[in-house]
Amino acid sequence: MYSSSNICLDGCTTEHLSSLQPDPMLSNLDVSNSGVCVTLQQDSENIKMLQESAYYNSSGDAGSVCSDQLELNPSRDAGHLSAKRHPSPASSSCGLHDWSLNSGHQAKRARVENIIKGMTSSPGMHCMDVTTNQHEESDGMQGSEMIQELPSHQERSGKIHSQVTRKQLEGQHFRHLRASFNHVDGVDDATGGNNEEMRPTWNNSPDTSPRDACTDSYGEFESSSSRKYQGWKKVKLMNYFQSKPERIKLMADVLKYELSRAVSRSVDAIFKSMPLLQTPPNIEGNVKTDMSPQPPVCRDNTLRLSCCGNAEVPDVQTEALSLVVQKPQLERAEKFILQSRSRAHHHPKPPTPFSYDSSLHEEELSEKDHNTARQHALRCFQDGCSEVGQTKFEMFDAHWNSVKARSKVNSRSVRSPQSRTVSVDPMILQGLCLPHVKIESDSLVKNNLYMLNEGLTTNHLKKAKLMFFYTRYPSSLVLKMCFHDVQFTRCITSQLIKWFSNFREFYYIQMEKFARHALIDGVANVRGLTVGRESELFRALNMHYNKANDFQVPDRFLEVAEITLREFYIAISVGKDRDPSWKKAIYKVICKLDGDVPAEFKNHPSG
């Protein structure tokens, strides 16, 4: 819900929040630098929203402001420069009405505006275009927030690094980033409150902040806070960044490298966490070590990261997420789990009849979005998202890979070994039928969830469809026999039953449709109604249940279809369809026509 603010305010300290306070100076901001200051023009509502979200977020852990959020959206609600702002509990705790501090913020803001502008004009800063759909109302404010947030760190880093020469700075970029990456977990751990002291530890160390790394380059310009030099500094800073695109590029390269490493580690961690790929005693240990950041951190991270990359993701994220009610938390958590399996067992798809044509496409799309989002996250980091460190990138990656997994509906052409040994992942179960169950981040739970994460896949669905050619009303026993590779729970059973219910629905709809067509077409005799393999009705059914047409539909099904069609025809022709429950009689007839499912369905796993 506050994912947007989780991103943009990530790391926004209470001090930064205080900068949201009424600031008459805002209206006097130098707007001569085209389009920079407009982001500061917010309506009071946006400000309020952001304050609130900042408040909620800051109570969790502090993160960094992501430049992603600094959308330079020039036209939003201009004319609200002097918008009134409502103090929030958080902001009040950090000197909300400290006007002198505000002046300082205003001055800093003005400086950073130019910095940001310089950065946006450099290649690879596309994240400046980030606009999240759900945050459009406040992203302008986020930009402002960004602008306000940066200077304080900038100031620190400037002081810290003012003695470092430029050459050293250049050389230290990589080291800084690396150190900060390695430091991030600790940062997350340490940030749980609103206090400045609880902020990421890079505040205390000049060498552990990516932001520092990003800002120390111009930290030398920050040695003086005197506003009379602001104009000069603005120009100089802009020139600095604009004349040093190679620095940006360097940072980008470094970050790319680090991101790759983070991804690799993430994969390793996932593998380690897979219960069946390791000896039992190691499971929990590995999980605790690699997979279970503190619950709140974990949740926040995923949220934040998804927000970071949210701009170009909505297509995926807004995709119909069936069975999941609490999208933000549950879905992501599920994805994270799914992703682990997805990665670990992402076998190349054999030309199995059980594969869906659309799967690859979806995967490619997701991959695209993923890459784009990752780039955004990367740039966000580059822009100073210091807290978006390794862990978060892992989560981010996990999130996105799990989006892929999700988009494939757990489809795996080849079932992984553990699929038979264990049951349904409670994550899936939660997705299936327990959407309101809160997911615990406890590693053991997670692990168990993972272990059980072998629910129904697209291959199961495919198999069920083929089974429909034999039985329209399979009993639970038959289902259990045919899906013996799934641990049956009430949810799984219900799911399978629901599938067959849906199959029947489609089946009967087709029957009714064709029966009515036959009547309209003037078919006088029910004997004239036949269902052959060339018939349109059969093609429609076959397309639905046997899309790949790689399954030899039994003749018996044709017979049943023909009987059904005739039943509908007769019922409609005699006007039984006026009775609301006229189909029930037909259902009763068809129900008795079920045949045995071939042994192959019972012997082979669904995958």
Added chain:
DNA sequence: TCAGCCCCTG
């Protein structure tokens, strides 16, 4: 009471 089913909706 609950599983199972149908129907409707998205």
Added chain:
DNA sequence: CAGGGGCTGA
């Protein structure tokens, strides 16, 4: 295809 509401029979 899923979710949910309503109905029904055990």
